[in-house]
Each structure stands twice: as C-alpha cells, then as structure tokens.
Amino acid sequence: VAAVATEEEAARQGCCWAELPPELLREVLARVEASEPRWPRRRDVVACAGVCRTWRGVVREIVRVPEVSGRLTFPISLKQPGPRDAPIKCFIRRHRATQTYFLYIGLTDALADTGKFLFAARKYHRPTCTEYLISLDKTDMSKGSQTCVGKLRSNFLRTKFTVYDAHPPHAGPVVSKRWPAGDYPVIQINYEVNVLGSRGPRRMNCIMESIPVSAIEQGGTAPTQTAFPFFNPKSSRMDSSITPLSSQVESKLVLKNKSPRWHEHLRCWCLNFHGRVTVASVKNFQLVASDESAPANEENDDTTLQFGKIGKDLFTLDYRYPVSAFQAFAICLSSFDTKLARE
C-alpha cells in the first residue's frame, strides 16, 4: 500500500504540469536558457527541447542563432554563422596515432580546458588525395554515417582543397541536380608559395562558394541552415529551412590570410594573435574577409578566422561571422594537411 501511495503521490505532484499555460512555460524555459550561456551546463537547454513537442517549440523560439547570441546550443548552430562581434573561442586536439582531430569550445577563458566536444575529423589516405570526414560523433567518422556533416578533400599535391557539406547550403532544385546527394562543395582553399619562396610564409585564400560578398556589407546576411535533414530523413523541412540566396551569380566571399610582418629584432615573421597563439608554426594563420576583386586591407579588417598552435598537438581556433564552426574547422584541417613550405 505504501508503494502505491508513493506512486499516486508522484502522479499528483506532476500531473498538472502538462497544462501549464504556454506563456508561463516560456517564462520558465527562458530562465533556463538565460542562466546557462556556457557549456557544459548549456546542455540543459537541449534537454528541455527534448522533453515533448510543446517544450521543443518554445525552446527553439527562445534560442537565438550564434550570429546574434554568441552562443552554441543545438548541433545545427555549428553550421550557422558565428557572432558578428566577439569570436567564438575553440580549440583543436590532434591525436596523431589515430589521425584524428577533435574540435572543442572552451568552457572558460583559458586557451584550452576540458572543453565541450563539437566535431571530430578523421584523415583517410586515398590513392590520389587525402580526405577528412567531419562528424558530430567522436566514435563514428565513417563515410555514410548519419552523423557525418561534411568532408575536406585535397588535390594530389595538397595545395588545393575542397570542403563539402553533406547538407545543401542553398535552396532550390538546381543545386541538387548538379551534385550527388550529400556532397555540396562550399569552400575552395588554395595554398601558394610566397614570392620569397619557401623562406616566406605561404599565402592562402578560401573562396566561400556558399557566402556572397554582400554578407559582409552593411545589412548583409549569410545563409543560415536551420535543421539537419539527415537527422530526420523524412523531414519535409529541408526546402524551407535554408535562406535562399538572392542570386546565384553574386560575387563569392573570399577569405585571405593576413601577411605576417618580418620582425627584424626577433628574426621571425609575426602576426598579432592577441595572446591566443603561443607557439610559432607555419600552420598559424589569420583570415580576413574581402571582396574577391580587392586586396585584403590588412591594417583595418577584423580577423574572421584565426588558428594557431599553443602546445604539442593543441591549437586554438577563433571564428566570427560569416564563417561557421564547420567551415572554420574544415579550413584549419587543410592547414594541417598542406605540404607547402617546410615547418
């Protein structure tokens, strides 16, 4: 009798909450969201969105995209442009034995800490190229996996790379006819030797196929995916979830690396990484956004993506609008892979 009484009591305790008026449910869930800006506690917000349909709807209304909030919440926020002001600070751990790379967002303001896992990438050697498969599951980086969000592929010489998105960045049937399902090229990365040859830092540029130049102009926007169709193959949201581009022939955004300055006294090439990079390496870079036709204004442009070494197999990655975590990670993987210029 005692056990039944406890169950009845438990039912009585909880029975009315499903009838909480929506505006009051919103009050509660808004407080959960506001009080957990950082990981790992931010997972409470994701948990709330997994309770029932009503809670999911409310949470998804409350949570704002990283561009506005500066916060990562659902996995899809890793595919969305970063914040317009301060960058999102992440770090990468390289695991040489398994040729695997793990991207984390920092939990604190330290250069690296325990971190919250974002992506994993595994390197695969193919006969004519190398490929990195990027996944949301650190235990599953196999081709065709449901958690695979995209990949990076090099050319034979490892001087040119293409980033493929498993998810269409643009709406419309034109794109899906051109590309096989699950392989949408979104970035072209080129590495070139400096005019000084291998004695100078290499030049890199990234053509962002899915981001128009207008994205960095006043009032511009970058395409923002809102759902993962492969999480839910029967979802009909794929077409409506993508912000359509006004014109496919618009100029593409190009990211170029800032040229380091030769520091005569220190006898080395230097960039100001604002304390986020502490070990000299040819892999370190800062990318700025520019119009394809104009050269990067290296003095005034804010850095869109910054990557650099802080320890053995440990690197920081900071990214901002209009680049997403996925795009930033893929670009940095190419920096590991390219064989241009000796270290």
Next chain:
Amino acid sequence: MTAPTMTSRSPTSTQRSSPRSLSTARSTSSTSTAAAAPAEDLKSFDAEFVKVDRATLFDLILAANYLNIKGLLDLTCQTVADMIKDNTPEEIRKIFNIKNDFTPEEEAEVRKENQWAFE
C-alpha cells in the same frame, strides 16, 4: 505592502492544495523610509517560501500570474527552472509527468541532439 490571501474562490486554486497566505511583511517601495529587510533575510525567506510540493508550486505560479505579482512569478519560475537543470529529457518528463509525444523520426532527432549535447 501585503498581497491578498489566496482563497478557494480564486480560479487558480484547487481543492488539493490548502490555501497559502501570500501576505508578506516585505517592503517593496524604493521610496519607503521604513527600514527594508536586509537582502540575505529576503533571500532566505524566498527560499523557504518555495519549499513546497510540486502541485503547490504549480498553483503558486498560476496565482502569481493571475494576481500579477511579478516578484512571486519570478521566484516560482526560477524555482521550476532550477528543478529542470542537470536532468536528461526523460528525467524531466518524470519530474513533471509529461508525456513524450514525439513521432519516431522526431525522437531520433532528439536522441542524436542529446547524444551530442551530453558528449
């Protein structure tokens, strides 16, 4: 300033919970010249006030909303928010007796999201 006592005539109270007085000696006027209670006393008063069973807490939220008592609404909503924290979706459903009404496809999406979030 005191708030009205909750009675059985209030549309938000139920037969189950005993009427709970909402009167408080707390001064809410910033221009009051009378000594206001120290902050830590107010905090511990608030904490004790919401140490009630979940059914009563539910009634308090509805009452605060109906009677438009912002301070009480803030306190009770924050209490519920604190109850939600550090739980999986299934645990939250148990606490609040909420039915899982996702389709199998939505459930799969939720599972993958939470797998990543709790990684």
